[in-house]
Amino acid sequence: xxxxxxxxxxxKNALExxxxxxxxxxxxxxxxxxxxxxxxxxxxxxxxxxxxxxxIVKKSEGGIFNNGAQVWNHTFYFFQFSASPATEPSxxxxxxxxDSFGSFDTFKEAFTKAAATLFGSGWAWLVKDNTGKxxxxxxxxxxxxLREGLTPLMTCDVWEHAYYLDKQNLRPKYIEDFWKVLDWKxxxxxx
Amino acid sequence: xSFELPQLPYAYDALEPMIDARTMExxxxxxxxxxxxxxxxxxxxxxxxxxxxEELLASISKLPVAVRNNGGGFFNHNLYWExxxxxxxxQPEGDLQKAINSSFGSYDNFKEAFTKAALTRFGSGWAWLVKQGDSLxxxxxxxxxxxxMDVAEVKGSPILGIDVWEHAYYLKYQNRRxxxxxxxxxxxNWDEVAKRxxx
Numbered sequence: 001x002x003x004x005x006x007x008x009x010x011x012k013n014a015l016e017x018x019x020x021x022x023x024x025x026x027x028x029x030x031x032x033x034x035x036x037x038x039x040x041x042x043x044x045x046x047x048x049x050x051x052x053x054x055x056i057v058k059k060s061e062g063g064i065f066n067n068g069a070q071v072w073n074h075t076f077y078f079f080q081f082s083a084s085p086a087t088e089p090s091x092x093x094x095x096x097x098x099d100s101f102g103s104f105d106t107f108k109e110a111f112t113k114a115a116a117t118l119f120g121s122g123w124a125w126l127v128k129d130n131t132g133k134x135x136x137x138x139x140x141x142x143x144x145x146l147r148e149g150l151t152p153l154m155t156c157d158v159w160e161h162a163y164y165l166d167k168q169n170l171r172p173k174y175i176e177d178f179w180k181v182l183d184w185k186x187x188x189x190x191x
Numbered sequence: 192x193s194f195e196l197p198q199l200p201y202a203y204d205a206l207e208p209m210i211d212a213r214t215m216e217x218x219x220x221x222x223x224x225x226x227x228x229x230x231x232x233x234x235x236x237x238x239x240x241x242x243x244x245e246e247l248l249a250s251i252s253k254l255p256v257a258v259r260n261n262g263g264g265f266f267n268h269n270l271y272w273e274x275x276x277x278x279x280x281x282q283p284e285g286d287l288q289k290a291i292n293s294s295f296g297s298y299d300n301f302k303e304a305f306t307k308a309a310l311t312r313f314g315s316g317w318a319w320l321v322k323q324g325d326s327l328x329x330x331x332x333x334x335x336x337x338x339x340m341d342v343a344e345v346k347g348s349p350i351l352g353i354d355v356w357e358h359a360y361y362l363k364y365q366n367r368r369x370x371x372x373x374x375x376x377x378x379x380n381w382d383e384v385a386k387r388x389x390x
Binding site: 141 | 362
Protein backbone atom coordinates (compact mmCIF):
# COMPACT_ATOMS: atom_id res chain seq x y z
CA UNK A 1 0.00 0.00 0.00
CA UNK A 2 1.56 3.27 -1.06
CA UNK A 3 1.17 6.40 1.02
CA UNK A 4 -0.22 9.49 -0.64
CA UNK A 5 0.22 13.18 -0.08
CA UNK A 6 -3.13 14.32 1.37
CA UNK A 7 -4.84 17.26 -0.34
CA UNK A 8 -4.60 20.48 1.66
CA UNK A 9 -7.87 21.61 3.28
CA UNK A 10 -7.30 25.17 1.94
CA UNK A 11 -5.86 26.93 -1.10
CA LYS A 12 -2.10 27.41 -1.28
CA ASN A 13 -2.49 31.16 -0.89
CA ALA A 14 -5.06 30.90 1.94
CA LEU A 15 -2.56 31.62 4.71
CA GLU A 16 -1.19 34.80 3.12
CA UNK A 17 0.34 37.07 4.31
CA UNK A 18 1.38 34.99 7.32
CA UNK A 19 2.60 31.97 5.39
CA UNK A 20 3.17 32.71 1.72
CA UNK A 21 1.88 30.72 -1.23
CA UNK A 22 5.48 30.18 -2.32
CA UNK A 23 6.38 28.66 1.04
CA UNK A 24 3.36 26.34 0.88
CA UNK A 25 4.28 25.35 -2.67
CA UNK A 26 7.73 24.25 -1.58
CA UNK A 27 6.95 23.04 1.91
CA UNK A 28 3.91 21.00 0.95
CA UNK A 29 4.51 20.47 -2.76
CA UNK A 30 8.21 19.57 -2.55
CA UNK A 31 9.31 18.68 1.00
CA UNK A 32 6.16 16.88 2.16
CA UNK A 33 5.85 15.17 -1.22
CA UNK A 34 9.50 14.06 -1.10
CA UNK A 35 9.01 12.48 2.34
CA UNK A 36 6.00 10.57 0.96
CA UNK A 37 7.95 9.42 -2.09
CA UNK A 38 11.01 8.44 -0.07
CA UNK A 39 8.89 6.47 2.38
CA UNK A 40 7.17 4.62 -0.45
CA UNK A 41 10.56 3.80 -1.96
CA UNK A 42 12.05 2.60 1.33
CA UNK A 43 9.38 0.27 2.72
CA UNK A 44 8.93 -2.43 0.02
CA UNK A 45 10.50 -5.66 1.23
CA UNK A 46 10.68 -4.50 4.86
CA UNK A 47 8.48 -5.36 7.83
CA UNK A 48 6.81 -1.97 7.33
CA UNK A 49 5.61 -2.66 3.79
CA UNK A 50 1.98 -2.98 4.90
CA UNK A 51 2.16 -1.06 8.18
CA UNK A 52 0.06 2.01 8.87
CA UNK A 53 1.84 5.33 9.30
CA UNK A 54 1.50 5.46 13.09
CA UNK A 55 3.13 2.06 13.43
CA ILE A 56 5.99 3.20 11.22
CA VAL A 57 6.44 6.36 13.34
CA LYS A 58 6.42 4.35 16.56
CA LYS A 59 8.56 1.37 15.57
CA SER A 60 10.91 2.16 12.70
CA GLU A 61 14.45 3.54 12.69
CA GLY A 62 16.81 5.29 10.28
CA GLY A 63 15.58 6.42 6.89
CA ILE A 64 12.15 4.81 7.22
CA PHE A 65 11.61 6.62 10.51
CA ASN A 66 12.93 9.95 9.22
CA ASN A 67 10.65 9.94 6.20
CA GLY A 68 7.66 8.27 7.87
CA ALA A 69 7.66 10.65 10.81
CA GLN A 70 8.12 13.64 8.53
CA VAL A 71 5.07 12.53 6.54
CA TRP A 72 3.05 12.26 9.76
CA ASN A 73 4.41 15.52 11.23
CA HIS A 74 3.77 17.56 8.10
CA THR A 75 0.22 16.28 7.61
CA PHE A 76 -0.44 17.08 11.27
CA TYR A 77 1.10 20.55 10.78
CA PHE A 78 -0.67 21.54 7.56
CA PHE A 79 -4.09 20.37 8.72
CA GLN A 80 -4.14 22.65 11.77
CA PHE A 81 -4.20 25.90 9.77
CA SER A 82 -7.12 27.85 8.39
CA ALA A 83 -7.71 31.14 6.62
CA SER A 84 -10.43 31.90 9.18
CA PRO A 85 -9.11 30.28 12.33
CA ALA A 86 -10.48 30.23 15.85
CA THR A 87 -7.64 32.21 17.40
CA GLU A 88 -8.07 30.97 20.96
CA PRO A 89 -9.05 27.68 22.55
CA SER A 90 -12.44 27.30 24.18
CA UNK A 91 -14.36 24.80 26.30
CA UNK A 92 -12.60 21.78 27.77
CA UNK A 93 -9.34 22.50 25.94
CA UNK A 94 -9.25 26.01 27.37
CA UNK A 95 -9.79 24.60 30.86
CA UNK A 96 -7.02 22.04 30.33
CA UNK A 97 -4.62 24.74 29.14
CA UNK A 98 -5.48 26.90 32.16
CA ASP A 99 -4.99 23.92 34.48
CA SER A 100 -1.67 22.90 32.97
CA PHE A 101 -0.09 26.30 32.28
CA GLY A 102 -1.99 28.82 34.41
CA SER A 103 -3.41 30.74 31.46
CA PHE A 104 -3.53 30.80 27.67
CA ASP A 105 -1.01 33.67 27.65
CA THR A 106 1.43 31.76 29.83
CA PHE A 107 1.06 28.72 27.58
CA LYS A 108 1.57 30.82 24.47
CA GLU A 109 4.72 32.35 25.89
CA ALA A 110 6.14 28.96 26.87
CA PHE A 111 5.30 27.39 23.50
CA THR A 112 6.81 30.35 21.64
CA LYS A 113 9.99 29.95 23.65
CA ALA A 114 10.14 26.21 22.91
CA ALA A 115 9.74 26.87 19.18
CA ALA A 116 12.28 29.70 19.18
CA THR A 117 14.99 27.84 21.11
CA LEU A 118 14.97 24.42 19.42
CA PHE A 119 18.48 24.46 17.94
CA GLY A 120 18.78 23.24 14.39
CA SER A 121 15.89 21.50 12.63
CA GLY A 122 12.87 20.21 14.50
CA TRP A 123 9.45 20.76 15.99
CA ALA A 124 7.71 22.21 19.05
CA TRP A 125 4.58 20.41 20.24
CA LEU A 126 1.60 20.75 22.52
CA VAL A 127 0.93 17.23 23.79
CA LYS A 128 -1.41 15.40 26.13
CA ASP A 129 -0.09 12.61 28.33
CA ASN A 130 -2.06 9.54 29.43
CA THR A 131 -3.28 11.33 32.57
CA GLY A 132 -4.80 14.10 30.44
CA LYS A 133 -2.19 16.68 31.45
CA UNK A 134 -0.90 19.00 28.75
CA UNK A 135 2.77 19.66 28.12
CA UNK A 136 5.10 21.37 25.68
CA UNK A 137 7.88 19.30 24.14
CA UNK A 138 10.58 19.84 21.54
CA UNK A 139 11.80 17.21 19.09
CA UNK A 140 14.88 17.36 16.84
CA UNK A 141 14.76 16.63 13.10
CA UNK A 142 11.92 14.13 12.43
CA UNK A 143 11.18 13.46 16.11
CA UNK A 144 7.51 12.82 16.94
CA UNK A 145 5.92 12.62 20.43
CA LEU A 146 3.84 9.58 19.36
CA ARG A 147 7.01 7.59 19.98
CA GLU A 148 6.94 8.54 23.65
CA GLY A 149 3.30 7.52 24.03
CA LEU A 150 2.14 11.13 24.03
CA THR A 151 -0.84 12.49 22.10
CA PRO A 152 0.16 15.47 19.92
CA LEU A 153 -2.42 18.28 19.77
CA MET A 154 -0.62 20.86 17.67
CA THR A 155 2.87 21.59 16.36
CA CYS A 156 5.15 24.25 14.98
CA ASP A 157 7.67 23.19 12.34
CA VAL A 158 10.91 25.07 12.94
CA TRP A 159 12.97 23.52 10.16
CA GLU A 160 14.30 26.54 8.29
CA HIS A 161 12.40 25.42 5.16
CA ALA A 162 9.16 26.26 7.01
CA TYR A 163 9.95 29.97 7.07
CA TYR A 164 13.16 30.88 5.27
CA LEU A 165 11.60 32.20 2.06
CA ASP A 166 9.28 34.48 4.05
CA LYS A 167 11.27 35.38 7.13
CA GLN A 168 14.91 34.26 6.54
CA ASN A 169 16.72 34.18 9.90
CA LEU A 170 13.79 35.77 11.77
CA ARG A 171 12.28 32.64 13.31
CA PRO A 172 10.49 34.65 16.05
CA LYS A 173 8.59 36.57 13.36
CA TYR A 174 7.47 33.26 11.81
CA ILE A 175 6.22 32.01 15.18
CA GLU A 176 4.33 35.26 15.72
CA ASP A 177 2.58 34.76 12.38
CA PHE A 178 2.04 31.04 13.06
CA TRP A 179 -0.37 31.98 15.86
CA LYS A 180 -2.47 34.00 13.40
CA VAL A 181 -3.33 31.02 11.19
CA LEU A 182 -3.46 28.26 13.80
CA ASP A 183 -7.06 27.05 14.03
CA TRP A 184 -7.91 26.13 17.62
CA LYS A 185 -11.07 24.38 16.39
CA UNK A 186 -8.82 21.71 14.89
CA UNK A 187 -6.76 21.48 18.08
CA UNK A 188 -9.96 21.05 20.11
CA UNK A 189 -11.11 18.20 17.89
CA UNK A 190 -7.75 16.48 18.43
CA UNK A 191 -8.06 17.06 22.18
CA UNK B 192 38.87 39.46 24.93
CA SER B 193 35.82 38.54 22.95
CA PHE B 194 35.37 36.74 19.67
CA GLU B 195 34.88 38.90 16.60
CA LEU B 196 32.89 38.33 13.46
CA PRO B 197 35.50 38.23 10.68
CA GLN B 198 35.14 40.19 7.47
CA LEU B 199 34.65 38.03 4.41
CA PRO B 200 37.80 37.80 2.26
CA TYR B 201 35.67 38.72 -0.81
CA ALA B 202 32.51 40.65 -1.69
CA TYR B 203 29.05 39.21 -0.99
CA ASP B 204 28.44 38.83 -4.72
CA ALA B 205 31.85 37.26 -5.43
CA LEU B 206 30.53 33.69 -5.53
CA GLU B 207 27.62 34.46 -7.87
CA PRO B 208 25.94 32.62 -9.49
CA MET B 209 26.89 29.57 -7.40
CA ILE B 210 26.03 31.26 -4.11
CA ASP B 211 23.96 34.42 -4.38
CA ALA B 212 24.81 37.73 -2.72
CA ARG B 213 21.64 37.86 -0.62
CA THR B 214 22.30 34.43 0.87
CA MET B 215 25.90 35.39 1.62
CA GLU B 216 24.93 38.65 3.27
CA UNK B 217 22.22 37.17 5.51
CA UNK B 218 24.36 34.15 6.30
CA UNK B 219 27.27 36.36 7.38
CA UNK B 220 25.58 39.41 8.94
CA UNK B 221 22.70 37.56 10.62
CA UNK B 222 23.50 33.90 11.26
CA UNK B 223 27.27 34.08 11.77
CA UNK B 224 26.93 37.38 13.65
CA UNK B 225 24.34 35.82 15.99
CA UNK B 226 26.56 32.80 16.74
CA UNK B 227 29.43 35.18 17.50
CA UNK B 228 27.52 37.43 19.87
CA UNK B 229 25.71 34.50 21.52
CA UNK B 230 29.10 32.82 22.08
CA UNK B 231 30.45 35.97 23.69
CA UNK B 232 27.37 36.24 25.89
CA UNK B 233 27.72 32.60 26.94
CA UNK B 234 31.33 32.95 28.10
CA UNK B 235 31.40 36.53 29.35
CA UNK B 236 32.26 36.69 33.02
CA UNK B 237 33.02 32.96 33.24
CA UNK B 238 36.35 31.16 33.52
CA UNK B 239 36.00 30.36 29.81
CA UNK B 240 36.76 33.94 28.86
CA UNK B 241 40.19 34.20 27.21
CA UNK B 242 40.31 30.61 26.00
CA UNK B 243 40.80 30.06 22.27
CA UNK B 244 37.94 28.68 20.23
CA GLU B 245 39.95 25.48 19.68
CA GLU B 246 40.38 25.05 23.44
CA LEU B 247 36.65 25.48 23.98
CA LEU B 248 35.77 22.96 21.26
CA ALA B 249 38.23 20.35 22.58
CA SER B 250 36.42 20.15 25.93
CA ILE B 251 32.92 20.96 24.69
CA SER B 252 31.29 17.97 26.41
CA LYS B 253 31.92 19.67 29.77
CA LEU B 254 30.66 23.11 28.70
CA PRO B 255 27.17 24.63 28.52
CA VAL B 256 25.14 23.76 25.43
CA ALA B 257 25.13 27.44 24.41
CA VAL B 258 28.93 27.28 24.03
CA ARG B 259 28.66 24.10 21.96
CA ASN B 260 26.00 25.52 19.63
CA ASN B 261 27.40 29.01 19.26
CA GLY B 262 31.10 28.16 19.53
CA GLY B 263 30.58 25.57 16.81
CA GLY B 264 28.63 28.06 14.72
CA PHE B 265 31.36 30.67 15.16
CA PHE B 266 34.21 28.33 14.19
CA ASN B 267 32.42 26.51 11.39
CA HIS B 268 31.40 29.64 9.53
CA ASN B 269 34.92 31.13 9.89
CA LEU B 270 36.20 28.06 8.08
CA TYR B 271 33.39 28.02 5.52
CA TRP B 272 34.05 31.58 4.29
CA GLU B 273 37.78 30.94 4.01
CA UNK B 274 37.64 27.69 2.09
CA UNK B 275 35.57 29.32 -0.65
CA UNK B 276 36.73 31.90 -3.19
CA UNK B 277 35.93 33.04 -6.69
CA UNK B 278 38.16 31.62 -9.39
CA UNK B 279 40.18 29.14 -7.35
CA UNK B 280 42.03 26.11 -8.67
CA UNK B 281 39.52 23.49 -9.92
CA GLN B 282 41.15 20.63 -8.01
CA PRO B 283 43.65 20.08 -5.21
CA GLU B 284 47.33 19.92 -6.13
CA GLY B 285 50.62 18.83 -4.60
CA ASP B 286 50.72 17.12 -1.21
CA LEU B 287 47.00 17.52 -0.65
CA GLN B 288 46.26 15.83 -3.96
CA LYS B 289 48.57 12.96 -3.00
CA ALA B 290 46.92 12.59 0.39
CA ILE B 291 43.46 12.55 -1.21
CA ASN B 292 44.60 9.89 -3.68
CA SER B 293 46.13 7.72 -1.00
CA SER B 294 43.17 8.06 1.38
CA PHE B 295 40.32 7.74 -1.13
CA GLY B 296 41.91 6.13 -4.21
CA SER B 297 41.19 9.13 -6.41
CA TYR B 298 39.84 12.67 -6.39
CA ASP B 299 36.59 11.41 -7.92
CA ASN B 300 36.12 8.87 -5.13
CA PHE B 301 36.71 11.60 -2.55
CA LYS B 302 34.26 13.93 -4.30
CA GLU B 303 31.63 11.23 -4.34
CA ALA B 304 32.11 10.43 -0.64
CA PHE B 305 32.02 14.09 0.43
CA THR B 306 28.96 14.81 -1.72
CA LYS B 307 27.18 11.80 -0.24
CA ALA B 308 27.99 12.96 3.31
CA ALA B 309 26.59 16.42 2.49
CA LEU B 310 23.40 15.03 0.92
CA THR B 311 22.62 12.41 3.54
CA ARG B 312 23.08 14.56 6.63
CA PHE B 313 19.43 14.64 7.75
CA GLY B 314 18.33 17.97 9.21
CA SER B 315 20.89 20.70 9.90
CA GLY B 316 24.63 20.13 9.91
CA TRP B 317 27.93 19.99 8.08
CA ALA B 318 30.00 17.61 5.98
CA TRP B 319 33.77 17.64 6.44
CA LEU B 320 37.10 16.60 5.03
CA VAL B 321 39.07 15.78 8.15
CA LYS B 322 42.81 15.40 8.62
CA GLN B 323 43.83 12.58 10.95
CA GLY B 324 47.62 12.48 11.08
CA ASP B 325 48.75 11.96 7.49
CA SER B 326 45.45 10.60 6.24
CA LEU B 327 42.11 12.11 5.35
CA UNK B 328 38.54 11.03 6.07
CA UNK B 329 35.09 12.34 5.23
CA UNK B 330 32.52 12.80 7.98
CA UNK B 331 29.41 14.76 8.84
CA UNK B 332 28.14 16.31 12.05
CA UNK B 333 24.71 17.49 13.18
CA UNK B 334 23.79 21.12 13.86
CA UNK B 335 26.94 23.15 14.66
CA UNK B 336 29.11 20.31 15.90
CA UNK B 337 32.49 19.75 14.23
CA UNK B 338 35.44 17.30 14.26
CA UNK B 339 37.39 19.39 16.79
CA MET B 340 34.76 18.70 19.43
CA ASP B 341 35.40 15.92 21.91
CA VAL B 342 31.83 14.74 21.26
CA ALA B 343 32.41 14.17 17.52
CA GLU B 344 32.22 10.58 16.27
CA VAL B 345 35.03 11.32 13.83
CA LYS B 346 37.67 13.55 15.40
CA GLY B 347 40.46 15.41 13.69
CA SER B 348 41.29 18.68 12.05
CA PRO B 349 38.68 19.91 9.55
CA ILE B 350 40.29 21.26 6.38
CA LEU B 351 37.16 21.58 4.22
CA GLY B 352 33.53 21.92 5.28
CA ILE B 353 30.16 22.50 3.68
CA ASP B 354 27.26 24.00 5.58
CA VAL B 355 24.07 22.05 4.83
CA TRP B 356 21.77 23.98 7.13
CA GLU B 357 18.90 25.07 4.91
CA HIS B 358 19.85 28.71 5.56
CA ALA B 359 23.00 28.13 3.50
CA TYR B 360 21.04 27.49 0.30
CA TYR B 361 17.28 27.92 0.68
CA LEU B 362 16.85 31.36 -0.92
CA LYS B 363 18.46 30.19 -4.17
CA TYR B 364 18.01 26.42 -4.22
CA GLN B 365 15.04 25.77 -1.87
CA ASN B 366 14.63 22.00 -1.46
CA ARG B 367 17.30 21.21 -4.06
CA ARG B 368 20.29 20.58 -1.78
CA UNK B 369 22.06 18.54 -4.51
CA UNK B 370 22.25 21.63 -6.75
CA UNK B 371 23.80 23.65 -3.94
CA UNK B 372 26.37 20.95 -3.22
CA UNK B 373 27.18 20.77 -6.93
CA UNK B 374 27.67 24.56 -7.02
CA UNK B 375 29.85 24.48 -3.89
CA UNK B 376 32.47 22.39 -5.73
CA UNK B 377 32.95 25.28 -8.15
CA UNK B 378 33.89 27.80 -5.46
CA UNK B 379 36.22 25.76 -3.24
CA ASN B 380 39.48 27.58 -2.47
CA TRP B 381 41.88 24.64 -2.74
CA ASP B 382 44.88 26.84 -1.82
CA GLU B 383 43.27 27.50 1.56
CA VAL B 384 42.38 23.82 2.03
CA ALA B 385 46.01 22.91 1.22
CA LYS B 386 47.22 25.46 3.78
CA ARG B 387 45.03 23.87 6.43
CA UNK B 388 46.28 20.43 5.40
CA UNK B 389 49.90 21.53 5.99
CA UNK B 390 48.72 22.75 9.39
